[in-house]
Amino acid sequence: MNKRDMRDIIERAKRAREKKASLGDDINLERYNTAGSEHDALKSLAEVPQEHKQSLLRAGIEPSESGRSGSFLLQDRSVVFSRVKSPGLELMSTTEALKRHEWLATDYLWKAIPVDMDKYTADVELDQTNGYFIRAKANSKVTIPVQACLFITTDKTGQKVHNIIIAEENSELHIITGCSVAHAVQSALHLGVSEFYVKRGAKITFTMIHNWSEGVEVRPRTAVVIEDDGTFISNYILMTPLKSLQTYPTAYCEGKNARANFQSIIYASGNARIDMGSRAVLKGERSRAEIISRVLATDNAEVIARGEVIGEGANASGHIECRGLMLSDNAAITSIPELKAVRKDLDLSHEAAVGKIAEEAILYLMARGLSEEEATSVIIRGFLNVDITGLPDALARETKQMLDMSLEKVM
Amino acid sequence: MNGKIINMLEIENLTVEVAGKEILRDLYLNIERGEVHVLFGPNGCGKTTLLLTILGFPAYKVKSGSIKFKGVDITNLPTNERVKLGMGVSFQHPPQIRGVTLGDMVNIAQGRSEAAIDEGVIELAARLNIPYEFLVRDVNLGFSGGEVKRSEILQLMAQSPEFIMFDEPDSGVDVENIELIGGIMSELLDRNKLPSKRVRAGLIITHSGFIMRYIKADRAHVMLEGSIACSGMPDEITKNIMEVGFEKCVEKCKVK
Numbered sequence: 001m002n003k004r005d006m007r008d009i010i011e012r013a014k015r016a017r018e019k020k021a022s023l024g025d026d027i028n029l030e031r032y033n034t035a036g037s038e039h040d041a042l043k044s045l046a047e048v049p050q051e052h053k054q055s056l057l058r059a060g061i062e063p064s065e066s067g068r069s070g071s072f073l074l075q076d077r078s079v080v081f082s083r084v085k086s087p088g089l090e091l092m093s094t095t096e097a098l099k100r101h102e103w104l105a106t107d108y109l110w111k112a113i114p115v116d117m118d119k120y121t122a123d124v125e126l127d128q129t130n131g132y133f134i135r136a137k138a139n140s141k142v143t144i145p146v147q148a149c150l151f152i153t154t155d156k157t158g159q160k161v162h163n164i165i166i167a168e169e170n171s172e173l174h175i176i177t178g179c180s181v182a183h184a185v186q187s188a189l190h191l192g193v194s195e196f197y198v199k200r201g202a203k204i205t206f207t208m209i210h211n212w213s214e215g216v217e218v219r220p221r222t223a224v225v226i227e228d229d230g231t232f233i234s235n236y237i238l239m240t241p242l243k244s245l246q247t248y249p250t251a252y253c254e255g256k257n258a259r260a261n262f263q264s265i266i267y268a269s270g271n272a273r274i275d276m277g278s279r280a281v282l283k284g285e286r287s288r289a290e291i292i293s294r295v296l297a298t299d300n301a302e303v304i305a306r307g308e309v310i311g312e313g314a315n316a317s318g319h320i321e322c323r324g325l326m327l328s329d330n331a332a333i334t335s336i337p338e339l340k341a342v343r344k345d346l347d348l349s350h351e352a353a354v355g356k357i358a359e360e361a362i363l364y365l366m367a368r369g370l371s372e373e374e375a376t377s378v379i380i381r382g383f384l385n386v387d388i389t390g391l392p393d394a395l396a397r398e399t400k401q402m403l404d405m406s407l408e409k410v411m
Numbered sequence: 412m413n414g415k416i417i418n419m420l421e422i423e424n425l426t427v428e429v430a431g432k433e434i435l436r437d438l439y440l441n442i443e444r445g446e447v448h449v450l451f452g453p454n455g456c457g458k459t460t461l462l463l464t465i466l467g468f469p470a471y472k473v474k475s476g477s478i479k480f481k482g483v484d485i486t487n488l489p490t491n492e493r494v495k496l497g498m499g500v501s502f503q504h505p506p507q508i509r510g511v512t513l514g515d516m517v518n519i520a521q522g523r524s525e526a527a528i529d530e531g532v533i534e535l536a537a538r539l540n541i542p543y544e545f546l547v548r549d550v551n552l553g554f555s556g557g558e559v560k561r562s563e564i565l566q567l568m569a570q571s572p573e574f575i576m577f578d579e580p581d582s583g584v585d586v587e588n589i590e591l592i593g594g595i596m597s598e599l600l601d602r603n604k605l606p607s608k609r610v611r612a613g614l615i616i617t618h619s620g621f622i623m624r625y626i627k628a629d630r631a632h633v634m635l636e637g638s639i640a641c642s643g644m645p646d647e648i649t650k651n652i653m654e655v656g657f658e659k660c661v662e663k664c665k666v667k
Contacts, residue, residue: 323509358506360506361506361507361508363468363469363490364502364505364506364508365508365519366489366490366491366494367466367490367491367494367499367500367502368494368516368519368520368566368570369491369494369495369519369520369522369570370491370519370524371489371491372489372491374524378508378511378515378519378524379508379511381510381511382508382509382510382511382515382549383509383510384510385510385511
């Protein structure tokens with residue numbers, strides 16, 4: 001990228017500095033520190049202090065690095081660890097990658113998401129604190145997952161990351177991203193820009209576990225560009241309370257047979273304000289998308305669950321399934337599925353339902369010997385039990401265990 | 412039985428309200444260990460209400476009377492406590508539960524909620540012609556009438572209770588499967604044992620009486636407007652109902 005283009009990006013970011021996001025509560029970014037809390041690099045994840053290991057585990061991050069093809073740890077604003085074990089894989093901080101690969105800025109940086117989308121994307125550009133770059137080289141099938149952890153340990157930190165993930169032609173890449181926060185943190189901000197590029201015939205699965213706490217405000221900005229015969233599968237799990245979350249990841253199925261699947265499992269508790277959706281723009285011929293969400297709202301949590309499929313390509317198909325379960329009279333769920341069709345050979349559908357735990361289901365389980373509490377727990381687990389497809393067996397099992405572990409904690 | 416016969420179920424003077432409306436009135440029913448009773452009656456007479464009251468569902472308010480199970484007064488016990496004492500039920504219209512499979516239900520009925528669908532479960536299901544693919548389906552979601560019945564019986568096989576209530580086990584079941592279900596019900600209720608060796612007891616609710624061709628009962632009752640209007644030998648009562656209908660059957664009963 002030449003200097004003029006770079007200047008242009010910065011100029012656009014500056015102009016968008018005050019641009020409020022179209023959705024979600026507006027955040028005063030000045031409340032969060034943009035300097036300090038630097039951390040020294042680690043030689044291995046095993047060096048993570050014991051007090052933090054549990055927080056990592058809860059976000060699906062394996063401190064032993066076993067069963068991982070690479071590991072990346074960002075603590076507050078410092079990349080403290082990055083190691084890759086698989087030859088077909090590249091993993092490093094985005095800052096480092098931009099120095100190493102000139103093409104990264106030219107072809108990928110801010111190509112899926114406009115830098116001036118809102119004040120958060122602008123802020124990530126203007127006040128970047130790294131992020132990860134993951135690249136699966138052409139034809140490499142890296143079936144063992146890469147893990148990346150974005151970890152906040154210092155109070156009032158504003159963590160701002162820009163991640164770029166590329167699966168080159170006919171490659172396969174599985175990522176576990178865990179976002180976590182140390183107990184001592186009362187308030188923090190996480191802004192995360194993630195740009196995914198799924199090249200022809202490639203596949204990315206992205207399993208993200210958010211393990212935030214009550215004082216954390218979170219604004220991820222995610223876009224995925226999928227070429228011919230490419231597949232992107234996202235599994236998002238949020239089980240812990242947080243202050244607020246607004247995100248609307250968008251998959252652009254550009255190529256023929258491009259496919260995107262979003263599965264979101266949200267247990268909204270405390271005073272959380274969550275505005276969370278997934279969108280698929282089906283441009284390619286026979287491209288398809290499936291958006292599934294399960295939202296459980298308790299305490300005073302307020303959730304808006306969105307889903308949007310826009311059909312533009314010949315014979316494209318998409319389905320949205322939003323289900324909500326209310327466990328409190330002080331909580332709220334708003335379910336907003338949207339479909340847009342611009343040609344006649346499309347097949348788009350949605351189903352949405354919000355309800356309570358059916359008493360007759362509880363009684364049925366009690367008639368098989370469970371107590372009322374056990375029955376409720378079985379029903380909630382069942383509700384959140386989304387068939388997670390497309391993951392390698394070991395990762396699918398692990399994801400299931402992560403979900404169970406998160407559930408154990410909240411129930 | 413410790414040298415003396417103990418009643419399995421003993422209902423006295425039972426009056427039950429549902430949503431403020433009296434459905435059962437001064438009902439008496441005794442079922443001894445080793446006995447199978449069949450309860451006939453027209454739609455809406457209170458058969459299912461009786462069953463769900465015995466099971467202790469909260470919508471069924473006992474206004475007077477008592478229910479004893481194996482000598483224990485269970486009138487005010489929650490459903491799961493009653494089930495733990497050894498009672499089980501095959502529901503007529505069980506609810507759908509998303510994300511909870513039939514296999515999960517079988518494990519729950521066996522008292523092992525966290526278990527996977529293993530060989531034992533698969534073998535049990537095979538006896539009812541239930542394939543593995545069916546065990547991993549969400550329970551009752553999109554099940555046909557006959558599938559619901561087989562699913563219910565499978566859960567009872569897993570639970571193996573001493574006292575079983577069946578609510579219309581034959582409705583919606585095809586001819587091919589009714590004999591199978593009748594056979595397994597007979598087994599669950601010790602019907603294949605010598606009368607002196609029978610311990611388990613049952614109460615079968617049937618509107619059509621069709622299932623009684625495949626399982627032998629010891630005693631039959633006809634329910635009308637919330638009370639047991641007549642009781643007698645199953646064959647005789649069945650014959651009367653078939654010939655003259657419920658009301659006339661009760662009249663004949665009274666004349667005797």
